[in-house]
Structures are given as structure tokens and as C-alpha cells.
Amino acid sequence: MDGGDYSVAGGVEDVYGEDAASMDQPVTPWTVSVASGYSLMRDPRHNKGLAFTEKERDAHYLRGLLPPVVLTQELQEKKLMHNLRQYQVPLQRYMALMDLQERNERLFYKLLVDNVEELLPVVYTPTVGEACQKYGSIFRRPQGLYVSLKEKGKILEVLKNWPQRSVQVIVVTDGERILGLGDLGCQGMGIPVGKLSLYTALGGVRPSACLPITIDVGTNNEKLLNDEFYIGLRQRRATGQEYAELLHEFMSAVKQNYGEKVLIQFEDFANHNAFELLARYSSSHLVFNDDIQGTASVVLAGLLAALRLLGGTLADHRFLFLGAGEAGTGIAELIALEMSKQTGNPIEENRKKIWLVDSRGLIVDSRKESLQHFKKPWAHEHEPVKELVDAVKAIKPTVLIGTSGVGKQFTKEVVEAMAALNEKPLIMALSNPTSQAECTAEEAYTWSEGRAIFASGSPFDPFEYDGKVFVPGQANNAYIFPGFGLGVKISGAIRVHDDMLLAACLASHLPQPKDLVKYAESCMYSPKYRTYR
Numbered sequence: 175m176d177g178g179d180y181s182v183a184g185g186v187e188d189v190y191g192e193d194a195a196s197m198d199q200p201v202t203p204w205t206v207s208v209a210s211g212y213s214l215m216r217d218p219r220h221n222k223g224l225a226f227t228e229k230e231r232d233a234h235y236l237r238g239l240l241p242p243v244v245l246t247q248e249l250q251e252k253k254l255m256h257n258l259r260q261y262q263v264p265l266q267r268y269m270a271l272m273d274l275q276e277r278n279e280r281l282f283y284k285l286l287v288d289n290v291e292e293l294l295p296v297v298y299t300p301t302v303g304e305a306c307q308k309y310g311s312i313f314r315r316p317q318g319l320y321v322s323l324k325e326k327g328k329i330l331e332v333l334k335n336w337p338q339r340s341v342q343v344i345v346v347t348d349g350e351r352i353l354g355l356g357d358l359g360c361q362g363m364g365i366p367v368g369k370l371s372l373y374t375a376l377g378g379v380r381p382s383a384c385l386p387i388t389i390d391v392g393t394n395n396e397k398l399l400n401d402e403f404y405i406g407l408r409q410r411r412a413t414g415q416e417y418a419e420l421l422h423e424f425m426s427a428v429k430q431n432y433g434e435k436v437l438i439q440f441e442d443f444a445n446h447n448a449f450e451l452l453a454r455y456s457s458s459h460l461v462f463n464d465d466i467q468g469t470a471s472v473v474l475a476g477l478l479a480a481l482r483l484l485g486g487t488l489a490d491h492r493f494l495f496l497g498a499g500e501a502g503t504g505i506a507e508l509i510a511l512e513m514s515k516q517t518g519n520p521i522e523e524n525r526k527k528i529w530l531v532d533s534r535g536l537i538v539d540s541r542k543e544s545l546q547h548f549k550k551p552w553a554h555e556h557e558p559v560k561e562l563v564d565a566v567k568a569i570k571p572t573v574l575i576g577t578s579g580v581g582k583q584f585t586k587e588v589v590e591a592m593a594a595l596n597e598k599p600l601i602m603a604l605s606n607p608t609s610q611a612e613c614t615a616e617e618a619y620t621w622s623e624g625r626a627i628f629a630s631g632s633p634f635d636p637f638e639y640d641g642k643v644f645v646p647g648q649a650n651n652a653y654i655f656p657g658f659g660l661g662v663k664i665s666g667a668i669r670v671h672d673d674m675l676l677a678a679c680l681a682s683h684l685p686q687p688k689d690l691v692k693y694a695e696s697c698m699y700s701p702k703y704r705t706y707r
């Protein structure tokens with residue numbers, strides 16, 4: 175073909191219409207907006223793959239673009255689950271699922287909804303942790319929105335680049351404390367993407383209303399800074415005023431673009447920013463911090479359920495935490511608040527039943543001056559104690575909760591000390607992913623000779639001890655934030671209050687009028703295919 179007359183810059187077009195001589199000339203990326211034929215199949219929101227009906231194939235110019243067979247969504251699901259199960263490596267399953275989400279959104283959510291127990295550990299903890307660590311290497315198509323220091327001064331424009339206008343829920347991270355894996359910078363994006371997939375699968379919030387965002391202010395992770403495949407800004411983290419200004423511009427732009435009612439979930443920020451962001455924006459925006467507030471709600475729900483086995487009321491128990499950061503102090507505060515509701519005692523009194531250990535040992539009054547503000551309420555009168563096992567022996571807790579982000583801290587000695595003090599020691603190893611759990615289910619049951627009541631942040635398989643099968647509980651904020659978020663959205667709330675978090679973990683005690691449930695259901699997304707005209 176002689177394409178001389180039509181070439182972009184006077185070169186010669188090849189048979190594909192590409193002009194090699196003008197490869198470095200700019201061209202316009204023209205596209206079409208009405209999905210039909212080939213573009214319909216490439217649009218993940220509308221694609222049905224082999225499930226397009228005969229009628230749809232005729233009406234939407236799909237003839238010949240698909241093989242003759244027409245499958246049901248159920249058969250597609252069966253095939254995909256079969257294929258997924260062939261992968262031995264969890265990260266391969268993660269990548270296959272992300273590919274499916276990019277290819278056929280409804281089928282992805284159908285799989286997730288129908289196989290939640292099997293697939294949650296893939297799109298969420300623990301596998302999402304590994305995915306974030308390797309995000310640069312496995313990166314194929316971008317998901318979510320990246321707001322970096324490069325976009326300072328034009329964040330509103332960046333938000334306008336997102337194709338959906340009806341965003342209702344944003345999960346945002348700055349990647350500094352990804353699970354218990356530390357600073358993963360821009361590669362933390364896997365977390366908002368995973369969390370929002372649960373908003374849809376478990377909370378019924380439609381995918382088009384969900385927006386995952388990563389704010390990239392750099393990373394202090396040397397390994398990533400030296401990784402040639404790293405996807406983020408190659409600089410150390412911005413702090414102080416520079417950080418605050420970027421975040422403020424972001425928060426203002428979100429409200430300007432999506433209005434007062436968009437829910438912003440802060441996720442996996444480091445604690446030196448997390449508490450401040452929550453305090454700063456909770457009176458002007460609809461925000462909540464999943465690590466501080468969501469975790470607190472789900473753990474309190476777990477404790478209230480466990481009381482049926484342990485006996486007594488919340489105020490009859492003594493709590494010891496390993497880890498006094500977002501999760502630890504967040505849970506501690508909600509427990510104290512609930513005790514106050516139940517007993518009428520002032521919260522300061524109830525706090526005295528709760529003790530926390532950080533990387534320097536037991537939090538006691540002699541350390542008060544040097545403590546971060548969120549630890550100060552927990553500095554009770556006691557002599558200093560360095561080791562966890564000694565703190566267990568000194569405080570004599572009935573409940574031990576791990577929120578340290580460091581694996582293997584509940585040693586045999588620690589669990590045995592808990593078992594010596596309690597007939598049924600309640601042990602929660604909440605740190606994620608599995609590698610960071612304070613102990614495994616097997617360790618908790620074995621070292622307590624089958625007496626521990628155990629829950630963990632990442633899932634563990636049932637374990638047989640002394641002829642009895644123990645099924646560990648999972649205490650993860652995933653059990654609360656999708657429903658909590660849906661509730662906030664459909665109630666039209668414009669601010670989040672502590673009472674809502676208490677109500678969320680006491681929900682089964684509240685009257686649930688039939689029509690309210692029906693209303694909630696009617697607001698929820700269904701991943702079943704729609705029929706096209």
C-alpha cells in the first residue's frame with residue numbers, strides 16, 4: 175500500500191498504518207466512547223466474554239469476534255475456579271484474579287462473592303502483602319489513582335481524570351505502614367484496591383462508586399529506592415509542612431469534586447500521621463481510619479462474643495496489648511468506652527484495666543513525658559517492665575492481644591504464662607500478614623494444651639490437638655468496614671461518630687426492622703450479568 179499521502183509526518187506507512195519515520199512525532203490517541211463490538215469486549219464493566227447471548231452478539235456487532243459457544247456465568251465461574259486452583263503459588267492466583275477484574279468485572283465479583291472464604295486470603299491478607307512487596311515486578315495495568323508530589327497544585331485535575339463521576343467511597347493510603355510489612359511507598363496501592371474489592375463483594379457497594387487512591391510522597395524503603403522496577407517517586411518521604419500541604423490539597427479537592435458525602439477511609443498510614451489526619455479531618459469530612467476505628471470495632475465484637483465462653487462482663491477482664499500504635503490504642507479505647515456504657519464508670523477508671531507494651535516495654539507512668547500522645551492515657555502506675563513475659567506475670571491479664579506488627583512475639587513462655595493464669599486464655603494475634611502474626615494457631619493451641627481461645631488477623635486453618643479440632647477465629651477489620659461503609663452511605667451520614675462504631679459491633683442486639691434490611695439489600699450491587707438491549 176502506498177500510504178504516502180496519508181502519513182502523519184511525510185514518512186511511509188507500513189501495512190499496519192504505522193509510519194516508522196514519524197515514530198517520534200506526537201499523535202492524538204483517538205478513541206470511541208460507545209461500547210460495541212470489539213470495544214465492548216475490552217470494557218471490563220460490560221464484558222461478558224463467552225456469556226454474550228446470540229441476541230446480544232447480533233445487536234452489538236460481536237459476530238465472529240467470539241467462538242460459537244455460549245456459556246452461562248455459572249459455567250464461566252466453574253471454569254475459572256478450576257483454573258485458579260491449579261496455581262500452587264498464591265501470588266499467581268492474585269495475578270490471575272487481578273487480570274480477571276481488569277477483563278470482566280462482574281465475573282470477578284461473582285467469583286469473590288460465591289467463594290469468599292477461599293478467595294479472601296488471595297485478594298486480601300496474606301497474599302496482598304506479598305503482592306505489594308512485588309507490585310513493581312507484577313505491574314501490568316494501573317489500578318486506582320496515583321496522587322504524587324508531582325501533582326501538587328493540580329490534584330483536582332487529577333481527580334477529574336478518573337472516569338467515574340459517582341464515587342462514594344475512597345480508600346486512601348500513603349503506603350508508609352502496609353500491614354506489618356512497613357514502608358512500601360507507592361506499591362501500597364494493592365491495599366486500597368483489595369479493600370475496595372471487599373467493599374463491593376461484602377458490602378455491596380457498586381465498583382463504579384469505589385476509588386482506590388495512593389498518595390506518593392516518596393519512600394524511606396532503601397530496597398525499593400534501589401529497585402529498578404519500583405513504580406513510585408524515587409525520593410525519601412516528604413514530611414512536615416510539605417506533607418501536610420499535599421494532604422490538605424487532596425482532602426479539599428476530594429470534597430470539591432465528590433461533595434460532602436463521599437466516605438474517605440484512611441488505610442495503612444504510619445501512626446505519626448494517622449491520628450493527626452483523623453483528628454484534623456473528622457469534623458470537616460466524612461472520614462474514618464480503618465486501622466484505628468475499624469479494627470477496634472471488630473475486635474470489640476469478637477470480645478463480646480468470646481465472653482459467652484469466658485464468662486463475666488467486659489469490666490471483669492484485664493487486657494494486655496503487645497503494640498501500642500493505631501490498632502492497639504484504638505482497640506483499647508473502644509473497650510474502655512464500651513465498659514463505661516455498660517457500667518456507668520468514668521472512662522479513666524476503665525482504662526486502668528487495660529495495659530499496653532510497646533517496643534520499650536510496659537507503658538507506665540514514669541515514661542509519660544516521653545510518650546506519643548496516643549499512649550499517654552495508658553501510662554498507669556507500675557514499675558518499669560521490659561519483657562512481655564514479665565508483663566504477663568505482673569499484670570495477670572485474662573486477654574492478650576498482639577498488635578505489634580512483629581511476628582513470633584507470643585513465645586512458648588508467653589503463651590504458657592497466659593495458660594498458667596487462666597483456664598481459658600484469650601489470645602489474639604492480630605498482626606498481618608501471616609508472617610507477622612504474634613503466634614500461629616498451632617502454637618496457641620499446643621502451648622496452652624488446647625485451652626486457648628484464639629483469633630488472628632490473617633486466617634489459619636483448623637488445627638487438631640489431642641483428638642479435638644480447633645477452628646481459629648479471624649479478627650480482621652474486613653469483617654466490619656464493608657458493612658460499616660455501606661451503612662454510612664445508605665444512611666446519608668456526613669460525619670462518623672464513635673457511637674456508630676459501637677453500634678456496628680453490637681448490631682445483632684439492635685432491632686432490625688424488616689424494611690430496613692430490605693432497603694439495605696436494594697442498595698447493594700449484584701455481580702450477575704445484565705441483559706443488553
Ligand SMILES: NC(=O)C1=CN([C@@H]2O[C@H](COP(=O)(O)OP(=O)(O)OC[C@H]3O[C@@H](n4cnc5c(N)ncnc54)[C@H](OP(=O)(O)O)[C@@H]3O)[C@@H](O)[C@H]2O)C=CC1
Nearest residue numbers: 353354497498499500501532533578579605606631650651
Ligand atoms: N487484624 C486487623 O484487622 C488489623 C491488624 N493490624 C496489624 O497490626 C499491626 C500494627 O499495626 P498498627 O497498630 O497500625 O502499627 P503501629 O506502627 O501504629 O503500632 C505498632 C506498635 O507495635 C510496637 N512494637 C513494634 N515492635 C515491637 C516489639 N518488638 N515489641 C513490642 N512492641 C513492638 C510499636 O512500638 P513503638 O511505639 O515503641 O514503636 C507500636 O506501639 C500490623 O501488623 C497490622 O497489620 C492493623 C490493623 C488491623
Ligand SMILES: CC(=O)C(=O)O
Nearest residue numbers: 353442465606650651
Ligand atoms: C487489616 C489491616 O487493615 C491491616 O493489617 O492493616
Ligand SMILES: [Mg+2]
Nearest residue numbers: 441442464465
Ligand atoms: Mg490496614
